[in-house]
Structures are given as C-alpha cells and as structure tokens.
Amino acid sequence: MNRHFxxxxxxxxPELREALDLARHLKREHRAGISHRDVLPGKTLAxxxxxxxxxxxxxxxxGMTHLGGHALYLGPEDIKLGKRETTEDIALxxxxxADGIMARVFGHDIVEExxxxxxxxxxxxxxxxxHPCQALGDMLTVCEKVGSLPGLTLAFxxxxxxxxxxxxxxxxxFGLQFRIACPVGHEPxxxxxxxxxxxxxxxxxxHDPREAARGADILYTDVWAxxxxxxxxxxxxxxxxxxxIDLDLLALxxxxxxxxxxxxxxxxEEITYxxxxxxxxxxxxxxxxxxxxxxxxxVLLLS
Numbered sequence: 624m625n626r627h628f629x630x631x632x633x634x635x636x637p638e639l640r641e642a643l644d645l646a647r648h649l650k651r652e653h654r655a656g657i658s659h660r661d662v663l664p665g666k667t668l669a670x671x672x673x674x675x676x677x678x679x680x681x682x683x684x685x686g687m688t689h690l691g692g693h694a695l696y697l698g699p700e701d702i703k704l705g706k707r708e709t710t711e712d713i714a715l716x717x718x719x720x721a722d723g724i725m726a727r728v729f730g731h732d733i734v735e736e737x738x739x740x741x742x743x744x745x746x747x748x749x750x751x752x753x754h755p756c757q758a759l760g761d762m763l764t765v766c767e768k769v770g771s772l773p774g775l776t777l778a779f780x781x782x783x784x785x786x787x788x789x790x791x792x793x794x795x796x797f798g799l800q801f802r803i804a805c806p807v808g809h810e811p812x813x814x815x816x817x818x819x820x821x822x823x824x825x826x827x828x829x830h831d832p833r834e835a836a837r838g839a840d841i842l843y844t845d846v847w848a849x850x851x852x853x854x855x856x857x858x859x860x861x862x863x864x865x866x867x868i869d870l871d872l873l874a875l876x877x878x879x880x881x882x883x884x885x886x887x888x889x890x891x892e893e894i895t896y897x898x899x900x901x902x903x904x905x906x907x908x909x910x911x912x913x914x915x916x917x918x919x920x921x922v923l924l925l926s
Contacts, residue, residue, distance in 0.1 A: 627738045627745045628920050629731075630753040631792035632818060639759070639796045646763050646912070646919035653689065653915070660691035666925050668694045669721035670748070671702055671713070671737075673728045678886065679748045679756070682914040683725055686921060689914075695721065704733060714740035723925050726750075744924040746917075751785055751849070752812070757885050757909075758789035760916035762797055764909045765841060768881055773798030778839035778876070780804050780832050780866050781893055782859075783811030786845045786885050791815060795824035802827040804835035806862050832866050836875040842903075843883040844868050844893045860892065869895040873903060881905050 631639060649659065668687050670680065680696060687694040704710055714737045717724050723744045726734050731752035738745040747755055766772055777799050779787050787803055788811055794801035801824060803811060810816075810828050820826055829835050836842060847863045848856040868882060882894075882904045890896040899906055 625738075625742065625744050626924055627747075628755060628924060629734050629738060629745065629747045631755045631758060631789055631796060632815075634796075636796040639793075642759060642916070642919045642923060643762055643766065643797075645922060646759070646916045647766070649918050649922070650763075650912070650915040659689055659918075662922055663687065663690040663692040663722075663925055666690075666692035666722040667720070668692060668723045668725055668921070668925075669697060669717045670694055671697050671704065671717075671724060671726040671728070672748075673699055673704060673726075673733075674749065676727055676748075678910055678913055679725075679727050682917055683748065683921075686914050686918040690918060690921060692722075692921075692925070694725075704728065710736045711740045713737070714745075715742075718742040723921070746920060746924065749785065752788060753792075754785045754789045754885070755792075756913060756917050756920065757786055758793040759920070760912040760914075761790065761843075761883060761885075761909055762793050763912045763916050764883070764905050765881060767908070767912075768905060769840070774800070775840040776800045776802065776838060776877075777841040777843060778802045778804065778835040779843045779845075780835060780868055780872070781844045781863065782809050782847060782849075784845060784849055786843075787811050788815050790843065791819050791824070791826065794826075795819040795822045799841075800825040800827075802829065802835045802839065804829050804832040804866065806830065806866065809862070832872055833875055836872050839876040839880055841881045841883060842868050842873060842876055845885055846887070846889055847893055863893070867891075867893060867895065868898050870897055870901065873898055873901065879903070883909060886910060
C-alpha cells in the first residue's frame with residue numbers, strides 16, 4: 624500500500640522525528656557539497672497546482688533535482704482539477720507516468736481523493752485545511768535555532784487556518800505547547816484541536832495577542848486572508864486589527880523568541896517590516912528549510 628503525506632497527524636511522532644532527522648542530515652551533507660543525485664535517480668514527481676506558488680514549486684523542483692530526479696509542473700490551466708476531467712482519472716493517469724504526485728490545492732478533499740485513487744505516493748503541498756510541508760520545515764528551523772523542541776511555547780497570532788492546523792499537529796508530535804490568539808469566530812478547527820488534546824498536547828485558544836505572546840519562545844503569523852479569500856480581505860483587515868506581530872508584541876515574549884511567518888507577508892498587517900527583519904526573525908531560514916524537509920519526505924516516500 625502506498626504511503627502518503629497529507630497531514631502530520633497521519634504519521635506517528637517517531638516517524639515525524641525520523642523525517643526531521645533525515646532533513647537535518649540531508650541539509651548538512653548538501654551544505655558540505657555532498658551530492659545526493661544517486662538517491663532518486665530517474666524518479667519523476669508530478670506537481671499539480673491549483674494555486675500560484677513561489678516556495679512550494681521551487682523547493683520541490685530543486686529538491687527533486689538535488690536527489691537526481693525530475694519534477695514536472697502542471698499549472699491550473701494544464702489540468703483543471705475536477706473540471707476538464709475527474710480527480711480520480713487525473714490520479715490514475717499521473718500514476719502511470721510519475722513516481723509521485725505533489726498537489727497544491729484549495730479543498731483538502733482533493734488531496735484525499737488523489738491519494739484514494741493514485742497508485743503512487745501523494746504529498747499535500749498545501750490545502751485549505753493543512754500545510755504539513757511548511758510545518759515540518761518550521762520544526763527543522765526551530766530545532767536548528769534552539770536545539771530542542773519539547774517544552775517550547777509556540778504562539779500563533781492570527782487566523783486558525785491551514786498553517787495553524789499543521790503547526791498544532793506538529794506541536795502535538797514534537798512536544799511543544801501551542802497557543803493561538805485569534806478573533807472570535809476564527810478559531811482553529813475544533814476536531815483538529817480535540818485530536819491534538821487527546822494525544823496529550825497542550826492547546827490554548829485566546830483572543831488577546833498579548834496574552835498569547837507573554838513567555839512565548841516562538842511568535843508565528845500568517846496572512847489574514849488566504850488565497851481564495853480575496854473577497855473577504857477588507858473585512859478581515861478590520862476583524863484582525865491589533866493581531867499584528869510588531870516589536871511591542873515581541874517584547875512580551877521570552878528573550879531570544881523566534882519570529883516566524885510562512886510567507887508571503889503583507890507588511891503592516893499581520894507583521895511589521897521591522898519585526899520581520901529583527902534579529903529574532905527566521906523567516907528566510909524557514910523558506911530554505913522547506914527544501915530540506917520536503918527532500919526528506921521525498922526520500923521516505925519515493926526511494
């Protein structure tokens with residue numbers, strides 16, 4: 624049976640630690656000039672995009688090149704998921720051509736359906752409910768900067784969205800305490816929260832960013848309106864006013880607190896430019912570590 628990577632909770636904590644350790648190993652060897660082109664020689668990854676992308680496309684394409692394979696970009700007009708032909712037929716066709724499928728889509732049901740019918744591994748490059756590749760890269764970043772994950776407090780400031788969901792699941796797997804400060808009505812998915820709590824995670828949901836920031840080791844944020852929510856952007860700016868990571872909020876956190884953002888950023892909204900360029904910021908380390916975390920997933924699924 625094929626193994627997929629659709630959400631972090633589908634993998635056990637030991638399996639995620641193995642992926643993280645492999646990512647660290649691959650990064651160290653890459654930095655040392657050691658080639659990994661013999662790891663996935665001749666393998667092809669079909670990359671299905673419903674949404675435009677910078678980091679996801681480049682990191683997966685470069686990652687496959689580093690590993691000796693090839694990545695094929697299939698944009699929104701190339702496939703038209705569920706419109707030109709069914710998701711089932713797309714999964715069955717791509718399985719005959721490629722060794723794996725990565726999909727960056729709107730509805731999470733799309734990656735689930737791809738995985739249901741594909742005869743090759745499917746990786747969730749982003750869906751409206753989860754962003755597991757981002758969260759794994761983020762854990763790699765924190766591990767590099769701090770040295771150890773268990774016991775750290777991650778405070779997410781903003782919408783209870785796909786990134787928050789995956790960070791919540793990452794916190795449960797790696798032993799972090801998770802706090803989220805969001806406006807009323809923008810809490811993370813209740814089922815995801817309950818599952819994390821049932822697994823022993825500490826999850827606090829508050830509505831005051833200052834409460835979440837006090838004593839935090841990580842301050843994390845994301846855009847207030849994600850792709851597909853453009854018509855809500857102005858209303859969300861009003862709703863989320865005050866939920867901004869700035870230098871004042873950072874001052875409430877622990878000394879050395881990491882400032883994180885999955886990018887792209889809307890400076891002056893969810894984060895100020897000053898906070899994003901402060902000595903606490905690891906935004907571009909996160910972006911780089913998407914490459915190494917995803918290479919680990921590719922190795923574990925395709926080799």
